[in-house]
Amino acid sequence: MASQSSLAVVLHFVQSYPVPILLSILAFYLLRNKYGKGISQIPGPALAGWTSLWRFNNVREGRAHWTIIDLHKKHGKLVRTAPDVVDVADPAMIPVIYNIKGDFTKTGFYPIQSISWKKKPRHNLFSTRNEAFHREDKKKVANAFSMTSLLEMEHAVDDCSKLFMQKLRDFPDKGETVDLGAWLQYYAFDVVGEFTFQKKLGFLEKGGDVDDMIKTIEDILFYSATIGQVPELHPYLLGNPILPHLLPQMEAWNSVLTFTLKAINSRTSLARDGEISTSDSSSGKDMLSRWLSVKATDDLKISTEEIVVHLSANVFAGSDTTAIALRAIIYYLCKNPSCMSKLIKEIDDNEYRLSEFVSYKESKDYLPYLNAVLKEGMRIHPSVGLLLERHVPKGGVVISGTWIPGGTKVGVNAWVLHFDERVFEEPERFWPERWLTSDEKKLAEMEKSFFVFGAGSRTCVGKNISLMEMGKIIPQLLREFEIELVNKEWRTKNVWFVQQSGLDVKLKRRARKSNLSS
Template sequence: MASVVDVLQQVQHLVKQYPVQIVVVLVVTNLLWNKFQPGLVSIPGPTAAAYTKLWRVYSVWRGSAHLDAVNLHKKHGNLVRIAPNHVSVADPKWIPIFYSTKEDYTKTGFYPIQSISWKKNPEMNLFSTRDPEYHRIEKRKVGNAYALPRLLESEEAIDSCINLFMSRLDEFASQSKAVDLGAWLQYFAFDVVGEFTFASKLGFLEQGQDVDGMMKAIEGMLIYASLCGQVPELHPLLLGNPLFAKLMPAMETWNQVLVFTLKAINNRASIKRDGELINADSEGRDMLSRWAYVKSSNPDKMSTRDIVVHLSTNVFAGSDTTAIALRAIIYFLCHHPQCMQKLVQEIDDAEHSGQLSHPISYKEATDMPYLYGVLKESMRLHPSVGLLMERHVPAQGVEIDGHFLKAGTIVGINPWVTNHNAEVFPDPEQFRPERWVEASEQQLKVMDNLWELNFGGGARKCIGRNISWIEMMKVIPELFRQYTVELTDSKKGWHVVNHWFTQQEGVICNLRRRK
């Protein structure tokens, strides 16, 4: 009987004699295993997707994954296999299951890629962590600061951003110059995040440009995260390589988001070399002030590390999704002038009856039902998130439509798919704000359950969603109260690229002051 040594020697001999053939056999075997996994083999989808993740990488690289998802579900139905171990689900009944508060379905390796390093240690934030208990602990520390009543305590600061925004737009209107309103809406969103987070604008509106290349830097980070997130096992070999952290300077010296955050903190406080936050103004209503006060009164509840991680997350994620929604609102209204006229009439009626402040308050805006419908419908038709919200099937597995998916299979729902559900939203491709105004209470509840997935679900719902909603409810009616807005070329569509967020370009507008 051959010994283990003899077998190893024979294998070594074969490898030397037939290296190419052996590699081919291993690759083919892996591809066939991917394809014929039990429970997955009968789920329809692109042919290549069943064999390799490269199909999905290519879809994300093209920036069209959101449209690919909608079209694939139209073709194949409720379940689509979009990678060897990934299943996209369209049926809305799975939303409360995949994204429950119990977090039975845990986040995948896609998420930790979107985190920072602090003092050369990886630091998970509320979005990137896969650990439900860690998420609960961190959310308890900061969650209260994102509550709607707390945020509205800073409404005057938002008003100052709106006033500055309108004055900058007036420079274009007075000279009859076209304006890239899409870019300026993001400048506005950044400065509002600055007020909520640091009690100061971040300079985007004042300078009228991408301050310190922040927008470009975040775009680059999202491209890496979205592409590498399809093959997260490569991240430890790339930017997540431990050697990278050792050989490179600390992230707080070169990462634009972290550098920008620390600069904003240092305008109000001091961070010593040992990482200790001192001399912080603890009297304000912004998040830095609130958390600095907690830290000074009870260091066990909040550390400098906690403050840096949560504030940098605001800077990273606080403007893109809001700006995408604002661009969608403008774009769809400009392409549907009858809807724009209805909204303007609603604003004018409130104005003439003396119901509006200057700028319009959040409470006043909540009394405008058509405004509510416009915002909801714009975000339904163009969600900010454009990839699968991935989750792992738990230990017991799950059966969906007769297919048993074993533990570890990656499932999820893309908001673009559920937001285009024809049973819930008849004529789903049509921009029709009236559907939100005319719906019965029961219909509205069903629609809202799908629409809410724009912000995630369950315990992992976006903690900053109230910030976005306040901004939109205030700035949109104020914009149409003061200006007539039209696209410079209504026949030319915008350009959309999906790298996790469905960013648009081409919302170039002409503005005219209304009498």
């Protein structure tokens, strides 16, 4: 009786004062955000301590890397960008946050970026937050990403370069402008296709997007970048298991899966939910062949599901990131004619000992200025433009002299480190020479701050693919074409990756020094 009457009192109270009650709950929630997380002493934008919406909006606007650089200039090494997020601008903290033990686990930003397989989210190397799972998963595939393994496929990259050059020759011949930014992505996609499935994916041949894959990845990136700032919303959006049934078109993720399955099926047989056939497992050096052959010898070593998930991660992560780096290199060379001339001279001077398609080894051994250009291109425009978020382990930790409680999200953004003028003199200047002429101490300092591929246990596994691709295709392009920008400036948009558009150029065929075939 007594509890019935107190329930009636509570109900009566709620019915009588709904607005004040809601406002009190909101006030409690906001005050807890601002002062209850143990990081209220860390400076940042006024709104950011109260709600994640500041961060969500900042990312939605597409220039979060610039905002964060400015905030660190104003506030120093630590900036609070959400109730539970601290942005760290301190290279000394990289080995702490991204250590190889992996005790700073990935945050809810990452699992959003998994595929679904048999109607369940299935994590890949990139998206998993479980370090033990990651360690086991990586053991199975890491060898295929080693430079030694990739070099066995170098001829396939040359094959893509050959087709790329053939396609580009049409433009000067017809006097047309070319969207080189788009073509570099077609190239990067086809190269990933060769490494992954031993086949081009049709982008260069078509000179356009295939199965809307570029558009799909763009949509996925935008969703991940924005909703990733408030991952609690994901279960109500694309993470809602009912939605894909109601709105199949919302399953954008699965377009990457479908595309991957199509590429697999063109090589071997695999039903959508079925087992993969290992009959085509023998000779190839691409990843599909390598993993099929492991499966053929011991079915327990790698499952169909694992193979599909790893292959689809390549499709998702491999082309955009590399294309962004390639665009940056070309753009900044065009904007800095003295650097362009110096590089062309280096290539021309070495023409007598370069192969028809510059080999990766030649690019490393004979073209030091090229290597400085590649590094500076990635320094001035890192492909990834948001925080690589990690959870502080239970018990908390001191970061840059400040105690940060367990559970707080912390991380480093490559853009912030790369634009720190204490490390990189005149950071806005494209200056490849800094990598060649700085003294040992400065060079070590710059290397410590170079964060393009992340660090520690979760560092980029595909780095060697991109390095090989860049080292080979940039000299190939420049020995064949003079490149002139049509637009003075490109446009950039940070959707997790800092994508560029408007890299329209005029190409002019160069008189070749050697007797290379055309």
